[in-house]
Amino acid sequence: MASVSYRGAERLYPGGDRPAVADLNLEVEDGEFMVLVGPSGCGKSTSLRMLAGLEEVTGGRILIGDHDVTDVPPKERDIAMVFQNYALYPHMNVADNMAFALKLAGVGKEERMARVREAAKLLDLEPYLERKPKALSGGQRQRVAMGRAIVRHPQVFCMDEPLSNLDAKLRVSTRTQIAALQQRLGITTLYVTHDQVEAMTMGDRVAVMKDGVLQQVDSPLRLYERPTNVFVAGFIGSPAMNLLSAKPGDGGVVIDNHLLPVDRATASKIDGDVTVGIRPEAWRMVSESEGGLPVRVTVVEELGADAYVYGQCDLDGVPGQVVIRAAAGRVPHKGETVHVTSDPDRVHVFDGGSGRRLST
């Protein structure tokens, strides 16, 4: 087991004008479950593949423990990779697939089989050891891919969107299984996904990337509560945070004549236009006289305990759709107009130009 450090790591493709991964600095602690998340093309998979040795590192260093692996071939890195399409060897049965790395490493047959059986037991694969991958279901294949990584007792697990080929229900249950398994084995894990729900539910910490640049690394809760910029604010959370354009005002920010209060420390930092972020649950419905933003309800999603209310607000600076979480019993009807505002401590303020967080 070991920690992983990216030190200014960069991947520039030949002929590319912009690196796919630029100056990545990331420390993953020993035994930590780190999730790399971001939209497609953000460089998260490339970063993972750089660690696995499948992608050349064109600048900076990558360390596993104290060992600089930047120029070390994959087979000497002691890393196990789980691929999106599982990459099971089609001509080998499940047991041979799982034992392949051990065989290459010269592990004796008896120990090989013992370790395969141990992993198979852990993953409920015992009845399928003799089967070829094509005779397995998607979920079983996924577990074989996991098993292939587990039997090696590697220093680091690299997982590249391992759940994206499963159906929604299986994805949710496998998600918890993987997280539990990782915790039990205590092996340092880098996990790539584009699904922010996966990232939030699985990771000890989450690294959000965009356009090859690391935006923020934090615990899921910190990411949610204190996004470092507009991108992270909009990316993390489902439904997404409402982002509104505003101008500085007296004791708060002004959205087309409507004042939204912000705390004093934040207000003092505001210098020009800002972007205001308000989570769906941070809205508070008020009466018209209290001066909230008028929102005409277009869709109501009843979830039982509460409801997501989607509406339009025809003010300058407000996006096409506003999302409000309403508690059960206080859910407005379609077509109704409600007035909403928020509280200073629940309003995120970002610089209008750079998008950086201004709120304390």
Next chain:
Amino acid sequence: MPPTVRNADVSISVAERLAPGEAPDQAVAREKRRHHRQTALRVLCIVPPIALLGALVVYPLANAVYLSFTKSSFINPDPDWAGLANYQAILTSDTFLTVLKNSLIWTVAVVAAQFVLGLASAILLSQKFKGRLVLRSMVILPWIMPGVIAGVLWKLLYDPYLGPVNAVAGGLGLVDGNPAWLGQASTALAAVIIAAIWKGFPLSTIMYMASYQGVPNELREAARSDGANAWQVFLHVTLPAMAPTIRTTVLLTTVWTFNYFDLVYVMTAGGPGTSTEIFPTYIYREAFQNVRYGVAGAYGVISVVLLSIFTVVYLRQLNKSGGLD
């Protein structure tokens, strides 16, 4: 099954489809008529293909087998029944052993070399380098060239006095004088085999190239992170993934090579002596030069039997190791 029971079954099945005012047994009769009409139509549809197959495959095959039991000659070309005399003569003759030996050496050497050369060139041509497209189109040239032309070309290449083979080999000091590669029994078969390898390997190249590129890169990457070096990746991942294509291609090239005629005929016509005589060339010689249809027919039957045995054994072996898929 007694007919009454059958009628009862039919009446149950048609009971729900009675026409207005129709009794159940009328409906049964109607269904029977419909059934007969359908059968007649099916028979009518099957007749043409069967007739065509019969005229094009069964008749010539049967006639060849019949001929193999007859005797004929240049003086007396009408076949006379001879029983097993042809087979008896062939199986005890030295010529048959020579033809069999030549055919085996020829087929094994050509197929093996085409496999190795095809695989190697396929992998090379799948790498990224400048001029790859040009080279890929050029590599197919031997295969699209007619066998007769390839034969003439190689005859020129091997020409003792004018051919570039001797010019190069002589220049490098590898040979003395002007050996006639096709003119001496010791080298003729090898010389023809080399030409046949050249002529046929592009097909293997194309098959293996398609197959090589169809192996998902993720598999190779998985093997690399599993600790495999380049050779182990090829041996344990790429090659097994290509196996279905390799099996099919080897089977096809074996059958084609065993039956290959024009190249050998143009280059040596089976000579000198019988040194390059393989089944197809020898059958041609017996049938159309010696006008011994019976002997030619018997050789033909023997070669089909040999090839069938090979194919059956090969396919059996395949099914044991995963079949063609």
